[in-house]
Amino acid sequence: MTRVLLVDDEPLVLIGMQGMLNWAALGYEVVGTARNGAEALRAVQEKQPDIVVSDIRMPVMDGFALAEACHKDGSALPAFIMLTSYEEFDYVKRSMRLGVVDYLVKIDLTADGLTAALEHARDTAEKEKKLRMPSPAPVSLDTFRDRLFLQLYGGLFTDRAVFDRQCAELGVTFKAPRHIVAVGSLQTPDLPTSQLVTLSTGVTRMAAETLPKYRPCRVTAMDLRHFSVLLPLEADEDPEAVLAPILKTAGQILYNYFSTAICWAVGRPVNDILKISESQHDAFAALPLLHEGEPVAFYHESPNTQLDHRAQVVGQVQQYIRDHLSERLTLNDVAAVFNFSPNYLSQLFAQNSESGFVEFVTATRITAAKELMASTDLKVYEISDKVGFDSAFYFSKVFKKLEGVSPREYMQRMKVSYVDAKDEATV
Incomplete structure (x- = not known):
């Protein structure tokens, strides 16, 4: 008016x-x-x-x-x-x-x-x-590189020629014979959303400045408590021997600055960069293996202990959730798929996961929504439906609570055209 x-x-x-x-x-x-x-x-x-x-x-x-x-x-x-x-x-x-x-x-x-x-x-x-009205802040090429990596993690590139063209336009190259994903996890108690946004932004930014001093990599924010790090590996390198010391050192630096512990879950290496989503899925599946005494966990196909076995089970349930986001994912429904009682599944998550069952489903849906925003022109209500929310209104409410901005505001940031830039990134 x-x-x-x-x-x-x-x-x-x-x-x-x-x-x-x-x-x-x-x-x-x-x-x-x-x-x-x-x-x-x-x-x-x-x-x-x-x-x-x-x-x-x-x-x-x-x-x-x-x-x-x-x-x-x-x-x-x-x-x-x-x-x-x-x-x-x-x-x-x-x-x-x-x-x-x-x-x-x-x-x-x-x-x-x-x-x-x-x-x-x-x-x-x-x-x-x-x-x-204030002029929009200049959009750096990094904004569009983040979009590229979100598409990669979502497994959304099916045409290699399209992928290669986008990489050339954005100055991104993948020269290493293998690549691997480490997921950084903020071990912080519940905070008001505004404080969590500030903390998450600061940690992710400093991680992006710190880690490349030890090894070339690309840091991409995933949600308010997690960020992904894409790392190159030579053909004969042992991921655990090479990466564990680097991640522990970086985690200590971040802790010294933010007084917030950072734990790392690492997936398996892949030979094809277009399959990097598999490594990220492995990393998320390894998150339940993290505990206070060991800040770095690596995914293994065969669990070594009973504790590892329970964590691996939780990882399998989490992967099922990621693969079926558009479906009903109540505790009862998912427990039935794995022949568990709802109480047992709830306890598994409470004892072997960073978050409860409901919190994990919600956070995973929001992460998937962000990937769709970065890679498609779908409307808010279409994205809401694809990631399994009952209504676009509820989706918008949850998204703003977890991300600090509305879906429309987030999409506007992702869709702005970028200006010419000559800088390059190599991982």
Whole structure:
């Protein structure tokens, strides 16, 4: 709604203008009236109207003095429509300044004339508002590289030529014979969303600055508690021997700075970069293996202990959830798939996972939604349906709670066109 303030020292004129139009139907809201310029100035400061329709001749402060006072800071808002008489017409015509965009002769005032003047003023006000809007921050090529990696992790590249072209455009190359994913996990108690957003952003940014000092890599935020690190490996390198010391060192640096423990779960290496989603899935499946005494866990196909076995079972359930996000995933439904009782499955998650069953399903759906936002043009309600939410409204509510922004705001960030850049990234 465009906000309008009506100003005239004649009560009948104010009443007449208020009843002359169906203001709401035309997209206007009359936010108040005033009987003189001084009263109007206070109303402008309090109610912040977009348009002021004001008489010129008024006691205490006339219309022009009011307009001058409203615009003394150089602002073009509010836009003014002046009411005048025949005797003042030529004077007013010579004084089209001070934010005055139109003038109307009182005695000839009609609904059509007032509507036309309001439309003119609204156009002026909207243009001024656009000028006041902060320019969007320049989007770096890294934003689009993150999008590429989210698509990779989602297994969304089916055409190698398309993938190669995007890599060339973004200056990304994959020269190593093998690649592997480590998932960094913030071991932090429940925090208000705003604090968690700040912490997650800071940790992820510092991880992206710290880890490349030890080994080339790419850090990509996944959700508020996890980020993925894509690392290159030579053909004969042992992932555990090479990566465990690096990840422990980086985790200690992050802990020293943020007082938040970072644990790492590492998947199996892959020979084809287009299969890197498999390594990330393995890493997420290894998350339940993490515990306080061991900050780095590597995925193994054969569990070594009973504890590992339970953690591996949880990892299998988690993978089932990732593969069936569009379906019903209640505790009872998933327990039935694995021939567990709901209570047993709930206990497995409580004892061998970073989060409870419901929390894991929700976080996984949001992560999948982010991958779809990065790689498709689907609408919010279509994404909501694909990742298994009952309604787009509930999806938006949950997304904002976990990510700190609405789905639309997140999508706008991902879809902005990037500017030319010459820098390169190699992993």
